[in-house]
Amino acid sequence: xxxxxxxxxxxxxxxxxxxxxxxxxxxxxxxxxxxxxxxxxxxxxxxxxxxxxxxxxxxxxxxxxxxxxxxxxxxxxxxxxxxxxxxxxxxxxxxxxxxxxxxxxxxxxxxxxxxxxxxxxxxxxxxxxxxxxxxxxxxxxxxxxxxxxxxxxxxxxxxxxxxxxxxxxxxxxxxxxxxxxxxxxxxxxxxxxxxxxxxxxxxxxxxxxxxxxxxxxxxxxxxxxxxxxxxxxxxxxxxxxxxxxxxxxxxxxxxxxxxxxxxxxxxxxxxxxxxxxxxxxxxxxxxxxxxxxxxxxxxxxxxxxx
Amino acid sequence: xxxxxxxxxxxxxxxxxxxxxxxxxxxxxxxxxxxxxxxxxxxxxxxxxxxxxxxxxxxxxxxxxxxxxxxxxxxxxxxxxxxxxxxxxxxxxxxxxxxxxxxxxxxxxxxxxxxxxxxxxxxxxxxxxxxxxxxxxxxxxxxxxxxxxxxxxxxxxxxxxxxxxxxxxxxxxxxxxxxxxxxxxxxxxxxxxxxxxxxxxxxxxxxxxxxxxxxxxxxxxxxxxxxxxxxxxxxxxxxxxxxxxxxxxxxxxxxxxxxxxxxxxxxxxxxxxxxxxxxxxxxxxxxxxxxxxxxxxxxxxxxxxxxxxxxxxxxxxxxxxxxxxxxxxxxxxxxxxxxxxxxxxxxxxxxxxxxxxxxxxxxxxxxxxxxxx
Numbered sequence: 001x002x003x004x005x006x007x008x009x010x011x012x013x014x015x016x017x018x019x020x021x022x023x024x025x026x027x028x029x030x031x032x033x034x035x036x037x038x039x040x041x042x043x044x045x046x047x048x049x050x051x052x053x054x055x056x057x058x059x060x061x062x063x064x065x066x067x068x069x070x071x072x073x074x075x076x077x078x079x080x081x082x083x084x085x086x087x088x089x090x091x092x093x094x095x096x097x098x099x100x101x102x103x104x105x106x107x108x109x110x111x112x113x114x115x116x117x118x119x120x121x122x123x124x125x126x127x128x129x130x131x132x133x134x135x136x137x138x139x140x141x142x143x144x145x146x147x148x149x150x151x152x153x154x155x156x157x158x159x160x161x162x163x164x165x166x167x168x169x170x171x172x173x174x175x176x177x178x179x180x181x182x183x184x185x186x187x188x189x190x191x192x193x194x195x196x197x198x199x200x201x202x203x204x205x206x207x208x209x210x211x212x213x214x215x216x217x218x219x220x221x222x223x224x225x226x227x228x229x230x231x232x233x234x235x236x237x238x239x240x241x242x243x244x245x246x247x248x249x250x251x252x253x254x255x256x257x258x259x260x261x262x263x264x265x266x267x268x269x270x271x272x273x274x275x276x277x278x279x280x281x282x283x284x285x286x287x288x289x290x291x292x293x294x295x296x297x298x299x300x301x302x303x304x305x306x
Numbered sequence: 307x308x309x310x311x312x313x314x315x316x317x318x319x320x321x322x323x324x325x326x327x328x329x330x331x332x333x334x335x336x337x338x339x340x341x342x343x344x345x346x347x348x349x350x351x352x353x354x355x356x357x358x359x360x361x362x363x364x365x366x367x368x369x370x371x372x373x374x375x376x377x378x379x380x381x382x383x384x385x386x387x388x389x390x391x392x393x394x395x396x397x398x399x400x401x402x403x404x405x406x407x408x409x410x411x412x413x414x415x416x417x418x419x420x421x422x423x424x425x426x427x428x429x430x431x432x433x434x435x436x437x438x439x440x441x442x443x444x445x446x447x448x449x450x451x452x453x454x455x456x457x458x459x460x461x462x463x464x465x466x467x468x469x470x471x472x473x474x475x476x477x478x479x480x481x482x483x484x485x486x487x488x489x490x491x492x493x494x495x496x497x498x499x500x501x502x503x504x505x506x507x508x509x510x511x512x513x514x515x516x517x518x519x520x521x522x523x524x525x526x527x528x529x530x531x532x533x534x535x536x537x538x539x540x541x542x543x544x545x546x547x548x549x550x551x552x553x554x555x556x557x558x559x560x561x562x563x564x565x566x567x568x569x570x571x572x573x574x575x576x577x578x579x580x581x582x583x584x585x586x587x588x589x590x591x592x593x594x595x596x597x598x599x600x601x602x603x604x605x606x607x608x609x610x611x612x613x614x615x616x617x618x619x620x621x622x623x624x625x626x627x628x629x630x631x632x633x634x635x636x637x638x639x640x641x642x643x644x645x646x647x648x649x650x651x652x653x654x655x656x657x658x659x660x661x662x663x664x665x666x667x668x669x670x671x672x673x674x675x676x677x678x679x
Contacts, residue, residue, distance in 0.1 A: 054521050056677045075677070076523065084521045090514030094320050106312040107522045149518070 003157050003188035004030040004053065009062035011048050011211075022048040024211040025062070030190060030204070035183055037202030038192040039296070045211040046192040047087060050161045053190070054084045067156055080108070083155035087162040089142050093135030097126055097145055100134050101152060108153030118185065119148045122178055140171030147178065158182065160191040164198065176201045196297040207300050214303040219296055226294040226302060228252065229268045232260040233275060235284035244282050250274055255301055262298060309524060313532030317506075321536060327502075335494050335544055339551050343486045353437040356383035356400035358391040363411035365452075372448050373404070378440050392425070401427045402437050414452070476644045483556050488639035489612040491548040495541050495571070496606060496632050499578035501599045503537040504586035508595050511586075520676040530671060534579050541575050542568070561646030567639065570652060573659045574635045580666030581631075587673040606632040631662045 011023040022045045030036040038046050051057035053064055055075035064071045066078050091100045105112050126144050129137065134145060143163055150158060164172045179189055199205045200219045207214040215222055235241050242261055245254045252264045265271045279287045321327055355373065359366050373379050383400045385391040391403045405423035413420040424441055428434040477484055510516040519529060552558040589595035609623065610632040616624060627633045634655045641647035
């Protein structure tokens with residue numbers, strides 16, 4: 001069964017002079033109990049998509065269904081069964097942790113006790129601060145509280161808009177562990193993130209850029225689609241090295257990646273020889289080169305260029 | 307109902323947790339009610355008088371003494387010529403010149419008539435108008451006095467004269483405060499009603515919390531009622547506080563019933579809160595809503611009859627005041643406090659206010675969208 005179905009959604013924001021195409025005909029579907037990642041840079045249209053699916057925004061055209069309900073016609077049904085955690089922290093900062101949670105429980109006609117099992121693992125971590133005002137929590141704590149509030153009515157689909165943006169590395173890891181535990185409860189999770197490294201933690205990802213989906217696949221599938229040879233190269237003189245590599249007709253692209261340059265060749269032959277020749281010509285010191293397996297970011301870079 | 311209860315609980319908790327709101331709510335009325343009625347006084351006193359006396363007679367001296375002893379005038383300048391007298395008006399030393407011609411006394415005694423010149427600085431229209439009227443009254447009185455002294459009134463007057471005597475109804479002492487304080491109280495409640503609720507909703511917009519409410523199954527009406535009721539109660543509390551202050555500090559006890567005031571105020575607040583809600587559905591930031599509500603309440607207050615009587619406004623302005631809820635409440639307040647009017651007397655006002663309430667709230671509910679296009 002499919003939890004989320006999106007069919008050719010188009011959304012354009014119009015101001016007096018300009019029109020911005022936020023979503024240019026997006027289609028995908030998410031299976032029940034799946035963690036589906038929407039990966040894309042800022043301004044790709046992630047938040048617009050989330051707002052359409054959570055019935056906050058009307059699309060210009062196209063159809064979307066959440067749990068089998070139409071987002072336009074059956075919005076009341078959807079509002080009862082989805083949890084939404086906006087990118088910006090949006091709980092009542094002047095209410096305490098406990099008050100926020102019980103408020104969101106009551107407006108969904110439930111109580112904390114009824115669904116305590118679902119949030120127990122997460123809530124236990126913020127429970128020592130339950131009388132503290134939400135505005136005075138740390139960034140990671142705020143995210144945990146927001147997740148609790150989004151879960152308190154036992155939603156069947158959870159929408160998380162950039163939940164880990166601005167959160168430290170440890171909290172990010174914890175957060176993803178929590179998502180995997182929720183998945184076991186059968187909750188479908190649609191999560192967006194600008195961080196490529198989080199893509200590998202999803203069951204399926206959609207790479208989105210400028211309102212268009214570049215590819216939908218499992219993280220392994222996306223990596224498998226990348227067939228060209230990829231090399232990681234480094235030397236002391238990084239910048240002249242990149243210039244030299246880019247000038248070579250055999251090279252499709254070269255971009256900095258951490259301490260290395262990633263080099264994509266047009267064909268598999270002679271890649272090693274080519275690099276060694278470049279090193280000889282330029283006399284680079286501490287030169288190092290080895291073939292590597294592509295990760296999501298490499299795929300994204302390749303897809304963006306197409 | 308259950309949801310509404312929790313919404314109200316949350317709203318009140320937030321209000322009472324914010325110490326600045328409560329301070330503003332109770333200190334603002336106190337300051338306004340203690341200072342404004344004493345300062346915003348329309349009785350003009352201390353008009354600076356310049357005298358140009360060409361006569362220097364007993365009669366002219368008597369006239370000047372009489373004017374000054376009235377209490378409204380202060381003798382500030384005594385010039386030998388009109389030109390010099392005018393100069394002191396130009397220097398803003400005096401507001402008004404009384405020129406007494408040479409042979410004033412002789413003409414009055416011999417020919418039974420004389421002329422005086424009064425020149426008024428009309429930069430401040432109210433002061434000029436009242437000052438001119440006061441001095442005219444005093445001179446007339448002086449004239450009567452002289453006549454009575456000289457002429458032995460015959461038993462039957464050769465000419466019939468009409469003597470006017472009057473008494474001031476509803477406010478026999480012409481106490482200015484009884485008239486102003488209830489009006490200022492209305493102004494206050496209007497400011498609170500129109501800006502507090504709307505700011506509260508816009509704060510939810512700014513913080514993003516309204517998104518969380520919008521994705522929940524809460525109904526539009528529940529959300530709006532959840533915002534209306536707390537501020538409705540708060541404004542009524544401020545009204546109570548204001549009426550208490552008026553009673554304790556100024557001794558203003560309404561001739562009519564307090565209940566009449568509260569019934570009308572309840573409906574009035576629905577209308578004003580509705581206006582605030584309407585603003586909040588259009589504005590995106592607190593700054594926008596503050597500026598607009600400031601502009602609207604300013605116009606409402608100036609066109610409400612609080613400071614200037616509606617009857618003396620031009621025709622078109624009078625039409626506008628009929629569309630101004632504040633003018634109704636001020637009228638009702640004065641009717642109840644001064645005349646002791648009851649519910650039957652303010653029937654039309656209540657109906658008009660119900661109309662405003664339905665109009666503003668209806669528009670606000672129609673315009674409030676849980677989702678955007």
